[in-house]
Amino acid sequence: MLKKLLIVILWVVLAVAGGLGWSYQQVKASLNQTVTQQENVLLTVKTGTSFRGLLAQLDQEKIIPVSIWSRWIPRLEPQLTRLKSGTYQITPTMALHDILTLVVSGREHQFAITLVEGDRFVDWRAQLKEAPYVVHATQAMTEAEIAAEIGADVEKLEGYLLPETYHYTAGTTDLELLRRAYRQMTRLLAEAWEGRDEAIPLKNPYEALIMASIIEKETAVDHERTVVSSVFMNRLKKGMRLQTDPTVIYGMGERYDGNIRKRDLRTPTPYNTYTIFGLPPTPIAMPSQASVLAAVNPQTSNYYYFVADGKGGHKFSTTLREHNRAVRDYLRTLKQNK
Incomplete structure (x- = not known):
């Protein structure tokens, strides 16, 4: 009987072990x-x-x-x-x-949003509104209220935010992204101003930011930025008006329909650099790092004018006569391409 009992116990143990093994595999x-x-x-x-x-x-x-x-x-x-x-x-x-x-x-998925250089703050707000998994905390806030929330002691945020690709996790607020962009621009501007060319006719980092925004709107060609900067610096030193179309467009606001007419160039606004001397009162766009650096370290040149060359870049000129010739060439190119 004892032997039979032991055999039964052994079979039970084997059955349980087998069951556990099978369960483990499942x-x-x-x-x-x-x-x-x-x-x-x-x-x-x-x-x-x-x-x-x-x-x-x-x-x-x-x-x-x-x-x-x-x-x-x-x-x-x-x-x-x-x-x-x-x-x-x-x-x-x-x-x-x-x-x-x-x-x-806890390694959450990283979303990405590219806040583009040359855009205005209103464009960034619209882009952030459409960004997936972003909490829209600024929806009912004014620009001045947003500025205060991210630590900027200003009324307008134009130019104060660094264009960049920002990564974020779901649930990040638009305020957090704007705060990061503000801190990065603040850091960049401080470092750029510290390493500036002392000969530039700009009084402070804010003027450098304004200049950078103009450079950003004038050219997207990297190697041209410092040359465009030199044109504006030369004009400022000589007491000439900057006469740059992007400032006119910015000053026109919603009246701008895609075209600038002669009457627009003659119509005074705080931003129209055809009618005012010096810089406009605020930046006119979000400048890239390249434009900020170009604003404080322009190339040395004798250029006072530039116009589009019809090939994506610009033709730079020293004299008004050369510039007028370049303008005629550009208009001729436009006519031929129609």
């Missing part, structure tokens, strides 16, 4: 279950989501089929239950184990 298999989506998808894990809640979410959102064995994962790998809320990117190559590891790590 749980492991569930962890190796792969994503069914063919493209990248975003998974948002809310604060307080439980392990089973996440499994249900993965199944409901058709990201990955979850088997009943997945519920036993905490027994096998308890570290995979320490979930962190956030928005994560799930790729088609991932398995359930990879997803859980990602959510436990």
Whole structure:
């Protein structure tokens, strides 16, 4: 009888061991279950989501089929239950184990927004409004209120924010992004002013910012920026008006319809550099780092004029006679290309 009992016990132990081994393999298999989506998808894990809640979410959102064995994962790998809320990117190559590891790590998906040089603050506000997963905290705020919130002691933010590609996670506010852009421009401007050419006819960093914004609107050709800067510096030193069209356009505001007419050049506004001497009162756009650096370290030249050359760049001239010839050449090129 004792021998039979021992045999029975042995069989029970083997059966239990076999069952446990088989169960272990089923749980492991569930962890190796792969994503069914063919493209990248975003998974948002809310604060307080439980392990089973996440499994249900993965199944409901058709990201990955979850088997009943997945519920036993905490027994096998308890570290995979320490979930962190956030928005994560799930790729088609991932398995359930990879997803859980990602959510436990807290490595949220990084979105990107490129705030473009040469744009105005109103353009940036519109772009931020459309940015995915950004919390729009500034919707009911004025420009002055936004400036105060990000630490800028100004009424207008034109020019004060550095154009750049900014990365952010879901739930980031537009205020946070603007604050980062303001801090980066503040840092850049301070360093640029510290390393400026002492001969430039600019009194302070703010004037450099205004000049940088004009340079930004005048050329998108990198190697031309310091040359354009030299033209404006030469004109300022000689007491000449800057006579730059982008300042006229900015001063026209909503009246600008895509064309500048002679009457627009003669109509005074605080920004019309055909009618005022010196710089306009504020920047007219968001200048890039390259334009800021060009504003404080212009190329040395004898140029006082420039006009588009019809090839994407500009023709620079020393005298008015040369400039008028360049203008005629440009108009002839335009006529030929029509």
